[in-house]
Amino acid sequence: MSRPDSIYVRKLGRQSYEPVWRAMQQYTDVRDADSPDELWFLEHDAVFTQGQAGKAEHILMPGDIPVVQVDRGGQVTYHGPGQLVGYVLIDLRRLGIGIRDLVTAIENSIVAVLAKLGIAAHPRADAPGVYVESGAKIAQLGLRVRRGCTFHGLSLNIDMDLSVFLRINPCGHQGMEVTDIRRQRNTAPPSQAELIQALSAELAGLLGYINCREASEHALPETLGEL
Secondary structure, eight states, rough: OOOOEEEEEEEEEEEEEHHHHHHHHHHHHHTTTTEEEEEEEEEEEEEEOOOOTGGGGGOOOTTTTEEEESSSSSSEEEOTTEOOOOOOOOEEHHHTHHHHHHHHHHHHHHHHHHTTOOOOOEEEEEEEEETTSSOOEEEEEEEEEETTTTEEEEEESSOOOOOGGGOOGGGGGTTTTOOOHHOOOHHHHOOOHHHHHHHHHHHHHHHHHHHEEOOOOOOOOOTTTTT
16 A cells, blocks of 8 residues: 555535535545545535534524534534634545644644735644634534545634634633634635635645645546546
8 A cells, every 4th residue: 555645625615514514424435445535625614513422401592504513523513604624534544644634734734824824823631623823613513434445534713703602612622712813813714715725735734645636527536536
C-alpha cells in the first residue's frame, strides 16, 4: 500500500446535511486501497447535529431547525449559512498516521489560515476545535474512523447568525462563546473560495501530500472511478 502524493478537493456549494452525510458513509464503506483521499468543502442548510456522545440536555431550544443524530464523535453543534464545512475523507493507514495526528493537523491548518487573516487562535487540549484569544470558539471539529478511514471533519465560522448557538450548549459546553471571522476582523471576511484554497493547501501540506488537486467533478461522488 503506497502512500498517496495527492489529495483531491470537491467544492460542493450549498447542500442539505443528510445526503452529504450518507455519501460520506458510502464513500468510506466502499473505498479500497486505490481510492483517492478527498476533502469536501461546502455550506449546509441550517441543522443541529448530535454526535455519538451527545446528551439531550445540551439541545436547549432547537425550534424550527432540524436535529440529526450522527455517527461522529462529540456533542451537539450547528451548521448553517455563513460557515465553511470541510469533510476529511482519508485512509489513515495508507497515509501512515493516527487519528490524533490528523486532529492536530486540522487544528493547526485552521490556526495558520486565521493567522494570515490577522486573527490569533489556538487549539485546546481539553476541547477539540480552535479558539480565539478571548476563549470564543471559531472552528469546530468532529471525526469518525471506520475501516481505518476518516469521515466528517471541521467547520469554520465565517459570517454567521451566531444567535443560533444560544439554542444549544455548543459541543456540550454550557455558555461557551462562539465567534466568526467577520467579528474578529471587523471587516468583510474572505470569500469561501479563498478560504477553501488556503485551508486545503495548509492541510495538505501538514499531512504530507505533494499535490492538492481539484476533483474532476464538484458534486457528490456516485462511484469511486470518477477521479
